[in-house]
Amino acid sequence: MTTTALTAAQAGLVSCETCSLLSRPAGGAESGYCPRCGGELAQRHHHSIQYTWALVIAAAICYIPANVLPILTTNTLGSTESDTIMGGVVLLYRTGSWPLALIVLVASVMVPLGKLVALSYLLISVQRGSIKSNQDRTRLYRVVEFIGRWSMLDVFVATFTVALIQLQPLMSMEPAPGVLFFAAVVVLTMIAAESFDPRLIWDTPNGRQGHHG
Amino acid sequence: MRGLPLKRRRIVVLCLSFRPAYHRDGPGAERTSMTRPPAETVACPDCDLLQRIPELAPGAKARCARCGHVLASQSADPLDRPLALTLAAAIVFIVANTASLMGLSAVGRHASTTIPNGAYEMWLQGQEITAVIVAFCAVIAPGAYILFMLTVLLALRRPPAPHWVGEMLRWGNSMQPWSMGEVMILGILVALIKIAELATVDAGIGMYAVGGLVVLFAAIAITFDPREVWRRVEWADGRVPPRAGAGEATGAGAGR
Numbered sequence: 001m002t003t004t005a006l007t008a009a010q011a012g013l014v015s016c017e018t019c020s021l022l023s024r025p026a027g028g029a030e031s032g033y034c035p036r037c038g039g040e041l042a043q044r045h046h047h048s049i050q051y052t053w054a055l056v057i058a059a060a061i062c063y064i065p066a067n068v069l070p071i072l073t074t075n076t077l078g079s080t081e082s083d084t085i086m087g088g089v090v091l092l093y094r095t096g097s098w099p100l101a102l103i104v105l106v107a108s109v110m111v112p113l114g115k116l117v118a119l120s121y122l123l124i125s126v127q128r129g130s131i132k133s134n135q136d137r138t139r140l141y142r143v144v145e146f147i148g149r150w151s152m153l154d155v156f157v158a159t160f161t162v163a164l165i166q167l168q169p170l171m172s173m174e175p176a177p178g179v180l181f182f183a184a185v186v187v188l189t190m191i192a193a194e195s196f197d198p199r200l201i202w203d204t205p206n207g208r209q210g211h212h213g
Numbered sequence: 214m215r216g217l218p219l220k221r222r223r224i225v226v227l228c229l230s231f232r233p234a235y236h237r238d239g240p241g242a243e244r245t246s247m248t249r250p251p252a253e254t255v256a257c258p259d260c261d262l263l264q265r266i267p268e269l270a271p272g273a274k275a276r277c278a279r280c281g282h283v284l285a286s287q288s289a290d291p292l293d294r295p296l297a298l299t300l301a302a303a304i305v306f307i308v309a310n311t312a313s314l315m316g317l318s319a320v321g322r323h324a325s326t327t328i329p330n331g332a333y334e335m336w337l338q339g340q341e342i343t344a345v346i347v348a349f350c351a352v353i354a355p356g357a358y359i360l361f362m363l364t365v366l367l368a369l370r371r372p373p374a375p376h377w378v379g380e381m382l383r384w385g386n387s388m389q390p391w392s393m394g395e396v397m398i399l400g401i402l403v404a405l406i407k408i409a410e411l412a413t414v415d416a417g418i419g420m421y422a423v424g425g426l427v428v429l430f431a432a433i434a435i436t437f438d439p440r441e442v443w444r445r446v447e448w449a450d451g452r453v454p455p456r457a458g459a460g461e462a463t464g465a466g467a468g469r
Contacts, residue, residue, distance in 0.1 A: 005262055005263075005278075005279065006262070006263050007256065007260070007261040007262055007263060008256035008261050008263055009261055011263060013256065013263070014234065015255065015256035015258065015261070017258065018379070018382075018383045018386070019379065019439075019443045020255050020256070020258065020440075020443075021232075021443070022254060022255065022256060022263075023232050023233060023234045024232070024233040024234065025233075025234050026233055026234040026235055031234055032233075032234030032235050033234055033235055033449065034234060034449060035232045035233070035234060035235060035448055035449055035450040036379070036443060036446075036448045036449060037379040037380075037383065037443065037446070037449060038376070038379065038380070038449030039383060041234050088407075091407075092403075092406075092407065095410050097406055100403055100406055103399070103403070104403060134260075134280070135279075135280060135281070138259055138260065138280045138281075138282075139281075141259075142259075148390075149390065149393050149396055150396055150399075152350060152393055152396045152397075152400075153396055153399055153400050153403070154400075155343065155346070155347060155400075156347070156351070156393075156396060156397050156399075156400025156401065156404070157400045157403045157404045157407070159331040159332065159334070159335055159343075159347050159400075160314065160315070160326060160331050160400065160401055160404040161404045161407060161408060162331075162334055162335065162338060163326040163330055163331040163334040163335075164315065164317050164324055164325075164326050164404070164408060164414075165317070165324075165408065165411070166324060166334070167319060167320070167322060167324065170319070170320060171319075171411070174338050175335055175338050175339075175340045175343065179340060179343050180340060180342055180343050183342070183343050183346045183347075184342075187346060190390065190391075194390070198258075198259045198260065199258075199259065199260055199261040201260070202260040202261060202262075202279075202280070203261075
């Protein structure tokens with residue numbers, strides 16, 4: 001058990017992201033194409049850190065209007081009422097379905113915020129060349145990847161509420177601008193998680209491998 | 214079901230026989246013939262550690278020795294069972310998108326909605342981009358996933374599978390994270406409960422179909438083994454005969 005672990009990069013090999021075939025990179029600046037599936041090869045995602053930062057920042061900017069602007073407008077016989085995401089949570093809580101209120105609160109408010117914080121932490125730790133708790137950071141990345149889609153919940157709720165409640169002139173619902181920003185946050189953070197390359201967590205600045213836990 | 218975790222085995226064998234990647238139109242189009250790389254040496258997609266995947270019993274999984282990523286899971290029947298499930302999913306998908314999701318009765322009026330109608334209503338109300346996102350996650354991505362999987366699984370029945378099968382699998386994989394059936398069904402339930410405060414609502418057939426679709430998608434993901442596809446497709450560089458002849462699957466002991 002004293003043999004050292006070897007990564008594909010250290011061995012001068014590149015692993016295909018589509019079919020996981022190992023091959024030797026073609027010469028030149030680019031790694032070339034996978035001989036089996038024809039997918040483009042790259043040692044690591046191109047500009048992974050820059051792209052992920054850009055997407056995280058864009059999502060963080062959208063997160064503010066997503067929570068401040070209303071996502072639904074209710075028209076009831078002449079009176080108009082607007083609801084933000086938090087307003088929707090409070091409404092659910094008041095009408096007695098607190099488990100649902102909790103689900104919506106977690107999916108719509110906490111998950112997007114948690115994703116932004118987690119991705120920023122991963123990016124900063126990679127940029128500082130940290131070699132600590134690699135396994136935990138990889139696990140954190142997997143959680144971010146897994147839960148991202150669940151934030152879409154409120155967009156679906158708004159969609160089907162709007163589609164069903166069209167009883168003019170008695171009562172009708174309209175989507176408000178907040179829903180667009182909210183959907184943008186979800187889509188941007190999902191792409192950000194995809195563009196982050198978890199192998200960067202394990203790469204060390206001087207090519208030395210950290211201890212194996 | 215956790216199966217065999219990979220023993221902490223370090224693979225230090227530097228295999229010089231790895232096939233080189235190629236530039237599509239660049240020089241070096243002709244290549245010398247080389248021996249095949251050892252069957253199941255892979256680099257972990259999450260941490261890049263080189264390791265060999267051992268032979269797995271059906272239902273077993275191999276995890277990365279370092280980061281725990283599931284490198285491979287052996288399905289008892291990696292092609293026929295997913296095909297049956299995908300065919301079922303195609304039928305259920307059509308029902309889910311045409312049947313009424315839920316209905317509403319209030320003051321003597323009745324209204325109902327379907328999934329495409331929900332996205333369309335968003336569009337009509339001036340939220341075009343949101344409508345497109347909803348339509349993509351609720352209809353287009355799952356539909357495309359079913360279509361690509363169906364094409365891949367049907368094409369594989371007559372080996373050697375042409376090279377475009379791999380391309381289809383790649384597209385299918387990229388659709389997967391965007392197909393949000395399980396999120397949608399939770400969204401429908403929350404909407405139902407919210408509206409139930411205002412009027413009488415009833416769940417329609419479409420909603421049960423979405424539920425069925427979620428279960429079928431999970432079952433496809435569990436039974437399908439992409440490694441089986443790559444064993445059967447023609448290589449992109451065209452030089453290599455596909456590894457698997459009719460029904461033969463080397464290394465994994467799965468093709469029966």
